[in-house]
Amino acid sequence: MMYTTSTLTLFILLATRAQAHIGAYHKAMYCRNGFSNVEVPAGRFVADPQTGLDWDEFWFRGKCKDFPPPDGEFLELPAGGYATLELAGNKAATSINMGVRNLTEWGDGEEHPELEHRVALNDSLSNCVGEPNLHALDEANASGSALAIAYKSDIHTVEWSDLVVFSVAPNTPWRRVAKFEVPKDMPACPPEGCICAWGWSPDWCARDNLYMNGFRCKVTNARADAPRVAPAQVAKWCEVPSEDGACVAGPKGIIIHSQQDAINNVPTADITSLQKTQRDGRFDVGHFRSPGAFLPPSSFALSSPVFGVTSGVVVLTSGFGGVGYNEKMGFMPGAQNDIFVTTNPNPPTVVVPNGNGAQRPMGQCRANFNLKKRSLEPAPRVRRSRFWGSLFG
Numbered sequence: 349m350m351y352t353t354s355t356l357t358l359f360i361l362l363a364t365r366a367q368a369h370i371g372a373y374h375k376a377m378y379c380r381n382g383f384s385n386v387e388v389p390a391g392r393f394v395a396d397p398q399t400g401l402d403w404d405e406f407w408f409r410g411k412c413k414d415f416p417p418p419d420g421e422f423l424e425l426p427a428g429g430y431a432t433l434e435l436a437g438n439k440a441a442t443s444i445n446m447g448v449r450n451l452t453e454w455g456d457g458e459e460h461p462e463l464e465h466r467v468a469l470n471d472s473l474s475n476c477v478g479e480p481n482l483h484a485l486d487e488a489n490a491s492g493s494a495l496a497i498a499y500k501s502d503i504h505t506v507e508w509s510d511l512v513v514f515s516v517a518p519n520t521p522w523r524r525v526a527k528f529e530v531p532k533d534m535p536a537c538p539p540e541g542c543i544c545a546w547g548w549s550p551d552w553c554a555r556d557n558l559y560m561n562g563f564r565c566k567v568t569n570a571r572a573d574a575p576r577v578a579p580a581q582v583a584k585w586c587e588v589p590s591e592d593g594a595c596v597a598g599p600k601g602i603i604i605h606s607q608q609d610a611i612n613n614v615p616t617a618d619i620t621s622l623q624k625t626q627r628d629g630r631f632d633v634g635h636f637r638s639p640g641a642f643l644p645p646s647s648f649a650l651s652s653p654v655f656g657v658t659s660g661v662v663v664l665t666s667g668f669g670g671v672g673y674n675e676k677m678g679f680m681p682g683a684q685n686d687i688f689v690t691t692n693p694n695p696p697t698v699v700v701p702n703g704n705g706a707q708r709p710m711g712q713c714r715a716n717f718n719l720k721k722r723s724l725e726p727a728p729r730v731r732r733s734r735f736w737g738s739l740f741g
């Protein structure tokens with residue numbers, strides 16, 4: 349398919365106008381052109397929320413697993429350094445597009461001076477940042493996102509316990525470019541590389557949505573004697589350890605909620621229960637652990653992007669945040685230095701796959717995960733123009 353400059357510009361304009369959420373872009377991503385191997389200049393591809401999916405659809409975004417990056421492309425993870433991803437609503441707003449549009453600091457390709465020093469005055473939906481659709485009131489309210497790694501080269505063989513969160517970028521997604529600190533002890537990957545995933549669970553300004561997308565990656569500067577990464581354990585809520593129990597220390601895996609009950613590792617009951625609310629909050633306490641999960645569809649529809657004209661200093665805290673990649677789930681900001689066989693305080697129990705790729709310790713009852721039937725309505729259908737429909741194949 350050929351594009352003239354003007355159709356290309358129109359195409360990109362249409363692309364970025366559509367309300368997009370946020371995905372992680374890099375040239376070594378899976379689904380870089382959607383379900384296609386033809387290079388296109390723009391596409392949401394990995395930026396739509398994932399809700400109510402089964403394992404095959406959720407894990408690395410289903411069919412995206414069959415659309416790998418070109419040979420030789422890797423997301424580089426320098427041991428002791430930083431890996432860089434672009435968090436954007438559309439490939440057109442990233443540096444991996446076909447180079448016809450200026451990049452901005454923001455994930456929608458527009459200038460947003462009003463976001464630079466934004467401090468939301470309250471948690472009303474009218475204060476949600478809608479463009480880019482960051483699912484946050486301001487930078488301090490951005491819940492944090494994570495990078496995870498599996499020491500396997502074939503994405504189709506990666507199971508839940510293989511994929512270990514090694515880095516958390518607190519208060520992301522916010523700006524387009526996000527840096528993820530890489531533990532200095534990360535071992536090298538097999539010659540064909542490792543498989544990585546970006547994960548995000550917004551805490552506010554959202555309904556029950558979750559994000560993951562995949563990359564081919566490799567660790568650079570690895571020490572020859574670097575320890576192995578131990579299998580992932582299920583993260584759990586530990587806002588007040590004396591009441592909630594201690595945080596899970598050591599390697600933890602991808603958070604899964606709001607999908608089919610069988611694959612959730614955070615039960616729907618835990619994020620929608622009045623008995624299980626957050627104990628701290630910037631504006632008030634007592635919000636659901638994933639408050640966005642509870643916004644009724646009508647209020648969601650009413651939330652149009654309004655940018656408060658604010659000034660002042662955003663005080664970044666990493667102590668806030670619901671069920672997501674933050675301290676309330678036991679994820680410290682930055683490099684996760686406790687993921688190795690040498691540092692994991694909990695020697696891995698023998699695990700059995702549950703048939704969905706998720707895992708549970710041997711002998712542990714399935715009920716510990718989730719038996720409760722999903723009671724929420726599905727998230728609002730994401731509008732996708734016919735244009736996008738055709739790109740998605």
Ligand SMILES: *[C@@H]1O[C@H](CO)[C@@H](O)[C@H](O)[C@H]1NC(C)=O
Pocket residue numbers: 449450
């Ligand atoms: C892109 O940026 C350059 C340099 O800042 C500027 O001259 C040009 O007008 C910009 N183009 C667009 C389409 O905004």
Ligand SMILES: *[C@@H]1O[C@H](CO)[C@@H](O)[C@H](O)[C@H]1NC(C)=O
Pocket residue numbers: 469470471472474475656
């Ligand atoms: C919340 O803040 C917005 C301004 O961003 C303001 O218009 C609105 O009245 C505030 N709501 C409450 C309940 O204070």
Ligand SMILES: *[C@@H]1O[C@H](CO)[C@@H](O)[C@H](O)[C@H]1NC(C)=O
Pocket residue numbers: 471485488489490491492551552626628629630631632635639668669670
């Ligand atoms: C975002 O703001 C809401 C409302 O105050 C709060 O409950 C939540 O903990 C905040 N999330 C983060 C990550 O700061």
